[in-house]
Amino acid sequence: MHDWMVAFGIRKKGIGFQAAELTESVSELSNPARGWxxxxxxxxxxxxDFEELRWCLHPKDTLAFLLIxxxxxxxxxLEQEVLDRIRRIFSFFSERSYDCIVRIVYDHEGKALLREPSFFSQVKSHLEQIGRLMEQFADTVFVFQGLLVGNWGEMHSSKFLSEAQMGQMAEILRRYKGEETYLAVRRPVYWRMLHEEQKETGQVTADDMGIFDDGILGSESHLGTFGTQSRKCASWNSPWERTEELSFETEIGRLAPNGGEAVYSRDYLQELTPETVLDILGKMQVTYLNRAHDTRILEVWKEWKYPGAGLWKGKSIYDYVSAHLGYRFLIRKACVSFKRKDHVYFAEIEVENTGFAGYYQEAEICLEYTDNSGVYSSEVLEPRMKGWKSKERRRLARTIEAGDGGVYLTARRKKDGAVIRFGNESDEQGRVLLGEITGLL
Known part of the structure; x- marks a missing residue:
């Protein structure tokens, strides 16, 4: 017993319970619906060629970006044969438990005006067909980017981007998407155009739409993502200057996932430091990033050291970003005390989301232990993780009738039971040992 306790860093704390050291890991966690x-x-x-595709999958990724x-x-x-083909593509990734970012486009060469339909009615018809397909894979499609139109599907250089047209396209997708499928548009100003009803308050309320920024750090404006006018001088339906748009993205990112692509710029790189990069990604509430689009900026991140102190000191900011994309739940404190009067234990755990972004799907945190009858038990501590914001701490507490043995904390996504690993050291099952009840009362 003593050797086991030493191996897990057990230390005595109170009568009958010996608490474990809650060591934070510096590993990138392969958690669902976040990351590269x-x-x-x-x-x-x-x-x-699905056989060839199998060999192209990155072993650490839980996300896959499907550009169709x-x-x-x-x-x-789209003919039935084509719809069946797209269905097979979705099925391939669904069977391998990927959360998919989907962008369906008319153009991926920067020639949207030549590749798009002549009539808006055809765009809407295609969206109806795609929407019905997306409905069948509601548990697989995490984010649907864009509205089919524009160069590379990025919603620019298209004749179908009036506010009225964008509203009709978004409404079609909303009719078919699942509750945990999020839409995303290319710029914050497009989000505002699609949320005219929020103009009066100027505040972002509960919504299902995020931002995909494919120009992150490519210039002061993120390659045209932001404007130059202040919010005070510009209208609701106009782009704002960078600082105010980043603040607006912070609000959006508390309700829906943001992500995109970081871009290398030799000139703008001189304006950046490790501190500013981490600050911008945090303000953007970034959940997902492309690992292969422009590796030059990622190589810079691998050279730059984390600017803070503590556990991450000496690590690269690439390592830090990898670990903090999206959510990252860290157990800060854990205490299990014995209540002699009732012969029960009272567990109190404090958990913080230290990631750049919030958590956007239904999941729960459970306390696992052996009860006083010798039966392995699991009690829900937090039934609703969805909506857990970045930097938010929650105190979780529960009374348990426990017997001798380890007390563990676990988290799982509700729709498929996928393990959500904490930022603390854990076992192969994703369980974090809080300590050991010994029965020495």
Missing amino acids: YQIHTFAAEQEP DIGHFRDRD
Whole structure:
């Protein structure tokens, strides 16, 4: 017993319970619906080589970005054969438990005006078809980016971007998407155009739409993501200057996932420091980033050291970013005390989300232990993790009738039971040992 206790860093704390050291890990956690992704590009008219695709998957990724080009069908509805092909693509990633970021486009070469349909009615028809497909894979599609239109599907250089048209396209997607599928638009100003009803208060309320910024750190404006006018001088439906748009993205990111691509710029790099990079990613509430789009900026991050003290001192900011994309739940404190009068234990645990972003899906935290009858038990401590914001701490407490043995904390996503690992050291099952009840009363 003594050797086991030493191995797990057990120290005595109070009668009958010996608490474990809650050591934070510096590992990148393979948790669902957050982290790095790579793009998998498909032409809707061509059958993918799924065997080859298997070998292209990154072993650590839980996210997959599916870019599906339907430009070949710009003048007609998608045929059943094409819909079945897209369904097979979705199924391939669903069977491997990926959370998918999906962008379906008419163009992936910067030629949207040549590749888009001639009539808006065809765009809406395609969205209806895609929406019905997305409905079938509600548990797989995490984020649906864009509205089909624009160069690379990035909602620029298109004739279908009036406020009225964008509203109709977004409404079609909303009719079909699942409760835990989020939409995303390219710029904050597009978000505001699609939320005219929030203009009066100027505040972001509960919503299902985030931002995908594919120009992160590429320039002062993130390659045109932001404008130059102050919020006071500009209208609700105009782009604002960088600082105010970043603050607006902070509000959006508390309700829906933001992400995108970081871009290297030799000139703008001179304006950046490790501190500013981490500050910007935090303000953007970044949940996901492309690991392969522009590796030059990622190589810089691998060279730059984390600017703070503590556990991450000496690590690269790439390592820090990898660990903090999206949510990262860290157990700060844990105390289990014996209540002699009732012959029960009272557990109190403090957990903080130290990630850049919030948590956007239904999940729960459980306390696992052996009860006083010798039966392994699990009690829900936190039934609703969805909506847990970045930097938010929660105090979780429960009375348990426990017997001898370890007390563990676990977290799982509700829809599929996927393990959500804490930032603390854990076992292979993702359980964090809080301590050992010994029965020495």
